[in-house]
Amino acid sequence: MECSFLSLVAKDLLSRYDDTIADFRFVFPNSRTRIFFLDELTRLLSRPLWQPHFCSVDDLFCSISGLQHAERLVSVVELYKCYSNYHKEDFSSFYFWGEMLLSDFDSNDKHLIDAEALFTNLNDLKTIDARLSYLTSEQIAIIKRFWSSFVDKAALSNEKREFLNIWQTLYSIYCEFGKALSGKGLAYTGQMQRRAVEIIRDGGGLDSNGTHYVVVGFNALAETEKELFKYLKRNFEVDFYWDYDPYFRDDVHQEAGLFVRENLSLFPVPEGFDPGDNFRKSKNITAVAAASNSLQCKYVGSVLKHLADRGSALDKRTAIVLADENLLVPLLYSLPDKVEKSNITMGYPLRQSLAYSFTDRLLNLQKRVRRSSEGAVSFYHSDVTGILTHPFMLSAQAADADTLYKKVISNGRIYVEGSLLKEYGGLIDNIFTPCDTPAELTAYICRILSSLDESIVIDVADEADRRQAMLQREYFVRIIETLGRLHRSLSGCGVEIDNVTYSTLIRRLLQSQSVPFEGEPLEGLQIMGVLETRNLDFDNVIILSMNDDMFPGTRSASSSFIPHNLRFAYGMPTREYQEGVYAYYFYRLISRAQRVEMVYCSSSDDGSTGEQSRFIYQLDYESPHKVTHRELSVDVTMAQGSEVQIEKDEMVMARLSEYLSGGKRRLSPSSFNVLLECPMKFYLHYVAGIARREEISEEIDTPMFGTILHDAMQTLYTPFIGIHNPSAAIAAITPKEIDAAIEDAVRKNLLGGVSGVTAAEFTGQVQMSCEAVHKYIKNNILPYDAAQCGFTISLLEQPVSAEFEFECGGKPLSVRFGGKMDRMDILDGGMLKIIDYKSGANHLEFKGLADLFSDMPEKWSGAVVQTMLYSLMVSRMQKAGKVVGDDVCPALYYVKQMHQTNYCDLLKDLLQGVRVERYSDYREELEDYIAQRLAQLFDATIPFRQREDATNVCPSCEYRHICNR
Structure with missing residues (x-):
């Protein structure tokens, strides 16, 4: 860059007025222009000079109108x-x-x-x-x-x-x-400006004290601003400086010159001043299509590293411009170490801070607080756990927060009693206090944030930690000040609102706030929004989110109650006006640049349409420059990396030995199923103990659905245990009895056993699930059982177990299988029927035992393996004399399909084309396969590996991120 616009202005003024400019009054569109102008002016001066006077357009309007901004x-x-x-x-x-x-x-x-x-x-x-x-x-x-x-x-x-x-x-x-x-002596901006114009037209205005004004770097002028500048031109010495390039000034079809041409006509620049023909000069322009927003940021890092490697200083001559401010945080994480200093002009969005997220959780907590008829207070479980697990709590009252979290989880209640939360004192006691009015809510949040603010340690050795602590404190101060201002404004105006509306206003105000970063504006890499680039010039310009919906974007003209055609007819800003404004920002920004990188997100599902900006198209087809196009993509197919496996060291073998006879653990049918599905998953869950964090659910997921169904059936059928042929009694069960059994099951499993809660108080999702359980019991299970004859219900939800012997490396070993059997009937003739309730899709069929135990089965059914294992345990208990019966018959009740006329609960062996009526027909082969798998499990030389086929099991596995699948 040969000479910046502000440098040209400073040179022109010094050449014409020398040091008398110290008495001039400069009018700039923003403070950043003032800072950079002073820097350019200082560079040109050979001797000390008093700093000129500066003011904004708003300052002038305020002085003339006599009104203050509301x-x-x-x-x-x-x-x-x-x-x-x-x-x-x-x-x-x-x-x-x-x-x-x-x-x-x-x-x-x-x-x-x-x-x-x-x-x-x-x-x-x-x-x-x-x-x-x-x-x-x-x-x-x-x-x-x-x-x-x-x-x-x-x-x-x-x-x-x-x-x-x-x-x-x-x-x-x-x-x-x-x-x-x-x-009240107040006005909104437009009202103040209009009043000032009225005063000017009536002969009033500013004090005529011989002031010389210099107006620099404006573009799209409102009518009030035009009237103000005309007034200055008539009554004062004034110089106007506009930054324009012949490329868009002289082309009436170029939208970037929409306002420049009129400005030059109304307010000509000083004679001899020429910003130069810069746009047509040679430039290195690249348009980059990135597959995601994160890839945009990573690309910036590579560009900066490339510039540094070539000897370019990453200083104020390089600017990163964010059309979407949401990319600020990921961008900061992508900056290379070579960036020693940076100046961020746009501020850190408050809504992305921990302080905001904590405040938001406090608002949610208060929004859903409940009071019983007796006045007892309770809080919604997810609000409670969300606060207890927030990083602020983990640093302020960590031990108490963790203890209370575990207690809330084990309690299992959707609403947590306030009395449970009042045992710990300190910050926790303050947090779980209900607020009834906006005044109480304001004091509540300010009190909690002030307490957290006092705990921040500023005097630390590490500079990065110190800056982070200072920034955190600034967040707290900003939120507290905003809440105080909001409450005072509403109180002073006499508007009464409830806490819900007040919380909405708090969020609205906080989301629009940003906290400035520490930094020297004239040093380091410049990171800024589009508006901050006005009047500034850079050698290297990198623009992110160069998508059409971001730059020029769809802005304020669309958010209006005034219809578009009326806005156009009366001369108010329309979409075309906004596009002209942003076209000027863009073309002016790149005019003096030597290198321009325009990066846009090519994906339509990452907060963008995926369409490149129209300005890129214009550069391609209208400008004299050749634009180099690049694409940055990622391989969205699953990476086939090296196989993940875990060797069985001493610690692993010690954990496995707990399943052996005499150990403290039992191998359940469900855990054995996991071993067959994926040895690695078995290791991660049952050996390493990596489990998903336990949560309270207000909805009934698939496992909970089955639990409630099982418990309800146990309640309904317990009176019939030992009764021969209970078909008639089953048929007589009423819908009211079914509902009562389901409600008891929900209270037991979902509400932590609390009494006094009726079905009407369940959440909508719970009520819908209860209706589904009711339908399956009433229309499917009960009619199916009522149609049977010659059976006696013997056991319900009964724990069963059995030893299983096998050899591993020539050494005899034994494990204990154990689990809870849903139901066992005794059929006439002595057959023991093992019934397992299933709420999923029908999987009664299998292609022989060899297929079930293969690494890549054609017809996998974990339900078949599970009920076979229960049959194995009952068969061994039968041999030991613990149960009386002839043989065992495995059966599956798929409750969603039991209403079908041809439904049969017996397993079907597709290989042999028969129904499995007697477990003894499969016992020997089954036990051989089980022994083989157990031998592999306890063989220290065979590591835990991923399953070969990742198609069916891996997509829904909670450990897939560990396996990189």
Whole structure:
């Protein structure tokens, strides 16, 4: 870069005015322009000079109008009070569209639109020509077309009626709102600017004290700003400097020059000043399509490393521009070590901080607090556990938080009693205190955050830790200040809201906040948003999220109550206006750059449309530059890395030995199933003990569904144990009895055994699941059993176990199988029928035992293996005289299919084409296969390996991230 725009301005001023510029008053569009201008000015000076005076456009408008800026929240509240005089709506419903209406009023005033004409119903088409004679014929035609659809009131849709109902009151609301604010000496930005223009037109203005103004680097001017600059031009010495390039200044079709051409006409630059023909100079321009947002950030790291390796200093001459500020955090993690200093101008989004997430959890906790008729307080389980596991709790009161978490989990209650949470004191006691009003909620959050703030240690040796601690403290301060300001604003305006609405407002305000980073703006790599790039020039420019929906994007023009055609007709900003603004930002930014990297997300499922920006297309087809296109993709197919395996060392063998006779563990049918499915999964779960963290569920998942079904059936059938042929009694079971059994099962398994909770108090998901269980019992299981004869229910939910001997390396070993059998019937003739309830899909069929025990079975059915193992245990108990019977018959009750007329509960061996009626027919072969698998399990030379076929089991396995599958 030969010379930046701000350097050219400084040179021109010094050449014309020398050190008298110290008395000038400079007007810049933002503070960053001021900082960089001073830097350029300092470089050019050969002797000390008093710093010139600086002000903003808002400062000038404020001085002329005599009004002060009203906080946006105060403005919305005052607007609500005026709106309520015409329409009844609660504040929570009004707030968000009230912000939109405030923006419309603001835009209306900034562009000096006749509010009475705009907000008046002009469906009397004859009056339009007379009332809007100051508009062009094209504008009047557009307005007529719009209001013509409202002429026939009887044919209006409900939406149009509602629109018209509000529209007809907007002018009155607008006037009352303006008076309410100005009566307090306040104004929103547009109102202040309009009032200043009115004063100027009436002959007022700024003190004429010979001030020389310098206006630098503006682009899209509102009508009020044009009037202000005209006033300065008439009454003061003033120089205007615009940054433009002939490429977009001279081409009337180039949207980037939309405002430049008018600005130069109204406010010419000083004679001889020329920003230069920079855009057409040679540049290295690259457009990069990245498969994801994270890949965009990683690419930046590689570009910076490449620049550093080539000897380029990663300083203020290099800028990373984020069209999407959500990429700031992942970008920071992607910066290479070669970046020694960086300056982040956009601030860290508060909503991405731990302080915000903790505040959000506190709000959720208070939102769902319950009070019983006796006044007892309880809190929703996920809110409680979410707070107890938050990093702040793990550092502030870790031991108590962990103990309480385990107690809450073991309690198993959906709602946790407040008394359980009040035993620990300190921060925990403060947190689990209910709040009834916004005032209490404000004090509650501020008290907790202040307590956390006091625990932060700032005086630490490590600089990174110190900065992190300072940043954390700044988050707390920002949240506390925001809550205080919100509460004072609402209290001062006399608007009463509930805690739910108040919580929504808190989130809304906090989500828009950012906390500035420490850093020197003139040093290091520059990381900024699009707006911060105004008037700044860089050698290297890297733009992220260069997607069309981000740059230029869809911005404020779409968030308006004023229809697009009326906005266009009255000269208010439209989508085309916004596109012109961002086109200028883009082309001006890259004009003096030597290297430009434009990176966009090519995926349509990563918060983007996947479409590159129109500006990239324009560079391709309209500019003199050749754009190099690259694609960054990732291999979305599963990587076939080296096999994961675990050797059986002494520690592993010691854990396995616990399953042997005399050990403390039993091998259940379900765990043996896991061994057959995947030895690695067996190791991770049963040997290494890596289990998913236990959680409380308010819904009934598949395992819980089966548990409730089993317990309900146990309750219903327990009275019939030992009764021969209970078919008639089963048929007589009533729906009310079924419901009672299901409710008891839910209370026992889902609510921690709490009494007094009826089905009506269950969550919607639980009620739906209960209805499904009821249907399966009433329509499937009971009719099926009632149609049987010649059986006696012998055992329900009965623990069973048996020793199993096998050889491993020539050494005799024995394991103990054990589990809880769902049900055992004794059939006439002495056959013992082992029944296993299943709530999933029907898997009664198998292709012989050899297939079940192979590494890649054609017809896998864990249910068949499981019921066969129960049959094995009962058979051995029968031989030992612990149960009396002839033989064993394994059976599966697939409760979803039992209503089918051809349903049979017996296993089906497809290899032999027969139903399995007697376990003894398979006993010898089954025991051989089991012995082989157990021998492999206890063989220290055979490591635990992944299953060969990853297709069926791995996608739903909770350990797939460990195996890289």
